[in-house]
Amino acid sequence: MVESLVVGRGLSKKFGDFTAVDNIDFDIHPGEAFGFLGPNGAGKSSTMRMIGAVSPPTSGRLSVLGMDPSTEGIKIRGRLGVVPQEDNLDRELSVYENLLTHGRYFHMKRAEIDVRIVDLLEFVQLTERLDDRVDLLSGGMKRRLIIARGLINQPELVILDEPTTGLDPQARHVVWDRLYQLKRDGVTLIITTHYMDEAEQLCDRLVVMDRGRIVAEGSPRELIERYSTRDVLEMRFAADQHRHAMPIIEEVAERTEDLPDRLMIYTHNADEVSAELARRGVHPVSTLIRRSTLEDVFLRLTGRQLIE
């Protein structure tokens, strides 16, 4: 059994009467990429802030790098990298000054920081922008700069709260690539995201949060196996066909979901189901056959309605 790097037991966070994080348990192992998924307001950022030793838990036990954040927060933060959800770069300072200032808070020497900055800017492909004011960077560049800033102290554990939100596909792939690289170097990553493909690509294990609770836990593969079927058929019908087809479909499918624009049919064998339906006179306007993704799991667990 590996020693866990971060342990949460019965962890809760309340803001007044409102419970943002409700009695959650988790274990994050060294060297893995661990994901927190969940809809808006699920309590992901609140959890990240507790792990980041800037927000004291209301109750429960939390251990980060073997230390207690409530008493050894300074030591913990010294070994942590944090990429916050909200942009808090200093817009009036240059890229260089932002990184320098941040590095100094870790008691790093100027010369040491200068060397690190060169590496980091190359890492996030911002080398040419060294002397530009942060104001002048695009949203995606700022995001990459925040990631670079979070790595200035060569942390062994990095907390990334929605690292790729607002990035274009190219930039997202750059970031993913860099996160892989960090993982290869043995850095432990904690990631929150709304992008299921991101979670599927990056996370070794993840938890799905909803309304402050953890509702599922496992590797992306395990979660798909447990909460979805292997295949999904997405069918569209002409308006009058739909009602006629429903009873037959429900007979052959593991599970269906009736969306306004299409019908989702979950099954372990799409080809068989598709053939069977055709044989029984069900003729959709269009059929798309695909593998289940984490998104299917996510929507099943957290629902399709916005709960705000």
Place this chain on the structure above:
Amino acid sequence: MTTPRALLIVESEWRYYKRTWWSTVITTWLRPILFLLAMGVGLGTLIDRTADQALGGAGYLAFLAPGLMAASAMQTAITDSSWPVRTGIKWRKHFWAQISTPVTPDDILNGLMIWVFIRLVFVSTAFAVVIWAFGAAPLDRGLAAVPAAVLCGMAFASPMAFLAAWFKEDSTMIALFRFSLIPLFLFSGAFFPIDRLPDLLEPLALFSPVWHGVDLCRSITLGTPLALPLWVEVGYLLAVTVVGWWAAIRRLRKTLNL
């Protein structure tokens, strides 16, 4: 030995200040010059014909200059401690970036207060030089008044940091500025002795730290006796500073460590 973390905050304030220093040139140098020209020289020549005795025998310029030195320290302290706290929390948001490192809310506040202290020393020294250039006080006396002006400023800096961390909206702070700064300034005793105020207002002025600062600075440059014992005046300013500092730290912890 590692640098205390509060000094790392001072260092980054300095780095930030280097970008905007030119905007403070006006308040540091021009404000004293303009005030002394208009009030001290302009108005003073009128006043000196009639009111010599009420002002303790010196000319109006010499009476006004040390008072303005304290009042100006107050103004610098108020702006330099309240806005950084407001923006640090809400607009520049650099406090949130700072606390994600080994820096704590206590470090942030201590660093900020040290920074304001440094600014006050600089601004008040500049003021002493301007006073001397106007011939309103010898340079050594003016410089001797710097600690008193700085102390007066600190008694505003820390309570303002507390208020800035406490207010939820910028508008509350702006309103406070509007309604309190001008009376504080006008009735500080810098422009006229507060015994000229209606009896009702006089004790109110006594509670204002700036009046003590004005009294201290004036007694240093003019050699006039203090209105209250030295330990009372200095003790009061120190007490306000310490209580404000303590309250500000507690408030900032609450605001940042949600």
